[in-house]
Amino acid sequence: MNIEYLLNYLLHMPxxxxxxxxxxxxxxxxxxxxxxxxxxxxxxxxxxxxTMCIITNILNTVITYAGFWMWKHHIIHITxxxxxxxxxxxxxxFIGMDLLMFLxxxxxxxxxxxxxxxxxxxxxxxxxxxxxxxxxPVETIGFGALWLLLLVVYPFNFYAVMIxxxxxxxxxxxxxxxxxxxxxxxxxLPIVRYLGTSTFHHxxxxxxxxxxxxxxxxxxxxxxxxx
Numbered sequence: 547m548n549i550e551y552l553l554n555y556l557l558h559m560p561x562x563x564x565x566x567x568x569x570x571x572x573x574x575x576x577x578x579x580x581x582x583x584x585x586x587x588x589x590x591x592x593x594x595x596x597t598m599c600i601i602t603n604i605l606n607t608v609i610t611y612a613g614f615w616m617w618k619h620h621i622i623h624i625t626x627x628x629x630x631x632x633x634x635x636x637x638x639x640f641i642g643m644d645l646l647m648f649l650x651x652x653x654x655x656x657x658x659x660x661x662x663x664x665x666x667x668x669x670x671x672x673x674x675x676x677x678x679x680x681x682x683p684v685e686t687i688g689f690g691a692l693w694l695l696l697l698v699v700y701p702f703n704f705y706a707v708m709i710x711x712x713x714x715x716x717x718x719x720x721x722x723x724x725x726x727x728x729x730x731x732x733x734x735l736p737i738v739r740y741l742g743t744s745t746f747h748h749x750x751x752x753x754x755x756x757x758x759x760x761x762x763x764x765x766x767x768x769x770x771x772x773x
Contacts, residue, residue: 583675609690
C-alpha cells in the first residue's frame, strides 16, 4: 500500500476509530513482547503488573494520538519517499533518543524523582518482559514527550521512523528478558560491545548507580557510569 495513501486515509478516519486503532496497535506490540518473552521467562505476572501494563498501554495510545494530531496540524513534518535519507534519519533517531532517554533516566535516578517515580520499576532486580510496561505514568509520558520533541525539531523520513520504532521494541524486549541470549563472543564484537544488551540493562537493575543507557553504553562510558 502507498504510504501517502495510507496517511491520507488516516486523516479521514473518525476520531474514535483512530483511538481504537492506536490502542490495538499498542496492545499488539505488548502482546508480541510478552509472547516472545515467554520463551525466556516463565514467571506469571501479578495482577498489579497487569494493571500497570494496561495503564502504560493507555498512555502510549495517548502519546501515539498526540503525535498523529501534531502531524495533522503540521507541527510534526515527515517525508515519505524511500531514499538514501532513511539511513541517516534512522541513525539520528537512534542516537538522539538514546541520549535524551539516558539524560532523562539519569535525572530520575539522581533526584527526588527516583523514590517518587522510578522506584516502582526497580522493584525488580531480575526483570521480566512485562516489567518493560511497569512504569510510573510520569515516566511513560516523559519518554513519550522526548520522542515527540525529537519529531518536532526535525522532519524525519517515515521509513526511518518505522525502522526505529521496530528497533526500539527489540531493545526494550532484550533489556527485560532476564537472560542473555547473545553469547560472549558476539557481545565482544567491535560494534555489539557498545550496544545495550540484556546483560547491560540487567546489571542496571542489580546496581542502580550504573548503566543508565538504553540502546548503547556510549553515554555511560562518557559520564563514567558504565559497569
